[in-house]
Amino acid sequence: MWQREKKPVVGVFGFSGCAGDQLAILHMEDELVDFFTSAEIKFFHMAQSHQEVPKVDIAVVEGSINTDKQQKELEEIREIAEVVVAIGTCACYGGIQYLGENQEVFKERMKYVYGNDGVVPEFSDLVGQPKAAKPISDFIKVDYAIPGCPISKENFIPIYAKLISGLYPQKYPYPVCVECKYEGNDCFLLHGKFCLGPVTAAGCRAACPSFDVSCVGCFGTYEGANYPSLYDKLKEIGLTEEDVTRKLQMFGGDAVEKILKGEE
Ligand code: SF4
Ligand code: SF4
Known part of the structure; x- marks a missing residue:
C-alpha cells in the first residue's frame, strides 16, 4: 500500500458501457470537491483531457x-496500478451487452452482419477487433468490485474513502432484501410478484x-444467494426457468452463468 501521508494517485478509466458510472462520480455534487482534492486524479476519461499516466495507486475501471485493443489497454492499466477497482455492472459482470454469449456465437453474428x-x-x-463482451476480471486481477447500473454514491464513497486512506474495504455481506427490510417495504414475493432482491448484492x-418497483438485479449477484430457492419461488408465480435465467443474466451476466454451470 502507498504511504498515507501522501495523496494517492488515482486514474478513472472507461471501456464499453454507457459511461454512467463516471457520470455518477461527476454527479456527486456535494462530494465532488473532496473527490478531486483528496487524491491526485491524474486521469479521468470523462472529465479531463488525455494524459500519459506512468503509475497510479488506484485504477477505477x-x-x-x-x-482486443481494449484488452491490451486494460492489461497495461493493471501493470501500472497498485489496486484495481471495477465500477459498474458492465465492468463487474459484463453488463447488458454480455447477453450470455460465447465467442463463437458472437463471431457468427459478426459474420452475418459484416461478412x-x-x-x-x-x-x-480505431477500436480493435470486436469480441463478445466480458467483465474485466476475465482478463486481469480485480481487487475490488463496486457494481450498480450505475453505481450509487452510497456504495462508492465508503469503499473509495477507505482505499484512498490505505484501508481495505469489506463487501456487503447481505442481499438487497436486507436493505429492503430496513426501509420497511412490503415484499413483492409475498404478493406473487417478481423480484430479484434475494440474489442481488x-x-x-x-x-x-422503495418506489414500488421490483428489483431487476442491477447491482449484480450476491455471493451467498440461494438460486434454487429463488427459481422455485419465481416458477411458482408463473415464470419459466428460461425467463428466470434471462432476467438473472440481464445484469448478472458472466457471474450468473458461472454459478448456474456450477463453476463458482
Ligand atoms: S424480494 Fe424484493 S420486495 Fe421482497 S424483500 Fe427482497 S428486495 Fe424487497
Ligand atoms: S434494480 Fe435492484 S439492485 Fe438495482 S437499484 Fe433497483 S433495487 Fe437496487
Missing part, C-alpha cells in the same frame, strides 16, 4: 471489454422496491 469472416479491417486501428438501499 468502468465498462466491459469488447475488443468477411466477421473481421472488419477498418475497426483495427446490496448497496443501493433497495432503491426500486
Whole structure:
C-alpha cells in the first residue's frame, strides 16, 4: 500500500458501457470537491483531457471489454496500478451487452452482419477487433468490485474513502432484501410478484422496491444467494426457468452463468 501521508494517485478509466458510472462520480455534487482534492486524479476519461499516466495507486475501471485493443489497454492499466477497482455492472459482470454469449456465437453474428469472416479491417486501428463482451476480471486481477447500473454514491464513497486512506474495504455481506427490510417495504414475493432482491448484492438501499418497483438485479449477484430457492419461488408465480435465467443474466451476466454451470 502507498504511504498515507501522501495523496494517492488515482486514474478513472472507461471501456464499453454507457459511461454512467463516471457520470455518477461527476454527479456527486456535494462530494465532488473532496473527490478531486483528496487524491491526485491524474486521469479521468470523462472529465479531463488525455494524459500519459506512468503509475497510479488506484485504477477505477468502468465498462466491459469488447475488443482486443481494449484488452491490451486494460492489461497495461493493471501493470501500472497498485489496486484495481471495477465500477459498474458492465465492468463487474459484463453488463447488458454480455447477453450470455460465447465467442463463437458472437463471431457468427459478426459474420452475418459484416461478412468477411466477421473481421472488419477498418475497426483495427480505431477500436480493435470486436469480441463478445466480458467483465474485466476475465482478463486481469480485480481487487475490488463496486457494481450498480450505475453505481450509487452510497456504495462508492465508503469503499473509495477507505482505499484512498490505505484501508481495505469489506463487501456487503447481505442481499438487497436486507436493505429492503430496513426501509420497511412490503415484499413483492409475498404478493406473487417478481423480484430479484434475494440474489442481488446490496448497496443501493433497495432503491426500486422503495418506489414500488421490483428489483431487476442491477447491482449484480450476491455471493451467498440461494438460486434454487429463488427459481422455485419465481416458477411458482408463473415464470419459466428460461425467463428466470434471462432476467438473472440481464445484469448478472458472466457471474450468473458461472454459478448456474456450477463453476463458482
Ligand atoms: S420486495 Fe424484493 S428486495 Fe424487497 S424483500 Fe421482497 S424480494 Fe427482497
Ligand atoms: S433495487 Fe435492484 S434494480 Fe433497483 S437499484 Fe437496487 S439492485 Fe438495482
